[in-house]
Amino acid sequence: MIAVPFAALVLGFLIVYRLLPPIPSAWAPYVAIAIVAGIDAFAGAGRNWLERRFDEAIFISGFFVNMVLAALLAYVGAQLGVDLYLAVVVALGIRIFNNLGHSRALLVSMRVEARKARAGASAE
């Protein structure tokens, strides 16, 4: 089942890359920052999933709203002459790393638990 969203990711990439014209280069930073926000939403979703509190409403709303907010913040920063862009990138980057780190720790501990459980079962 995980193959379907993955296929959609690749398909979306290929269709746009092959068929659509590029956007004006002035927009490129905002799209880039929106992508970082999107990746952050994915990292958060992965962690929530592992912690069994994944909620698709939170995920989807977070994905779109954070994307728009991140791009908006970068835009406001550019208008004011403050590098809010950097603030967004740093904040999102830290969050992505945090979530990935927690996910990894969780996965490892889950494996350890499973092995212990199996060992306990075979001992009985």
Place this chain on the structure above:
Amino acid sequence: MATLVSGSKRWVIPFTFVCLVLGSMLGIQVHTQRLRGATQVVRQTTALIEMLSRSETQAQQQKEEIDQLRARLAEYEKEAASEKGLTRLMNEELRAARIALGTVEVEGPGIELEVADSTMRTSDEAGTQDVYVIHDFDLLQIANELWCAGAEAISLNGQRLITGSGIACSARLIAVNRVTVASPFVFHAVGDKQKLASALNIRDGVLDRLRVLQFPVKLTQKDSIVVPPIAVAPKYQYARPVEKEAGP
């Protein structure tokens, strides 16, 4: 996997949708970035090539024009020299004026000085190499020392230095008479060769400063130094001589 989503497949459709959006955004971004990089490089290079070829043809045309004009001038002078008296005097004056203006090749005793960028390199990667390259002000200082020591004609990398010559930094190169030159820099100066050499070698002078930073410096005194003429003689567009009225 199935245990993680507790059997429900509800997540697949929104997840797919989100993935589609993210994928297309990645696509558009990668596409844009790649095109941007490529077109920038191409645009810059073609513009530079065009500029270069245009100025090269221009320079060639001007050189031909100069040669023609000089040939004509030489004819006039030959005619003038054959005449006696006043014209002869005027001709000599003209010769001196032409040396001063730099439109004739001159030859005589003098010095040859070669300086090049230092062999030293900055130790830290972030640091710039600026300290170890020859700058416009180094060359200006050398030229100034030579003039002060009584040099009668100076050239730098084949460019005759005249009253209106500028030595200026132009990007990573140095422009002399608006022609770019690069390291190694070779000065030829006609004058009292010992005076010229000692002026350059003065303690804590310009060459001392360069030698400390391991710039290769080669100064030789020669009995015959040839200094080429200026490629394009200056045109006087604004300056007009003031006509003084004869006194009563």
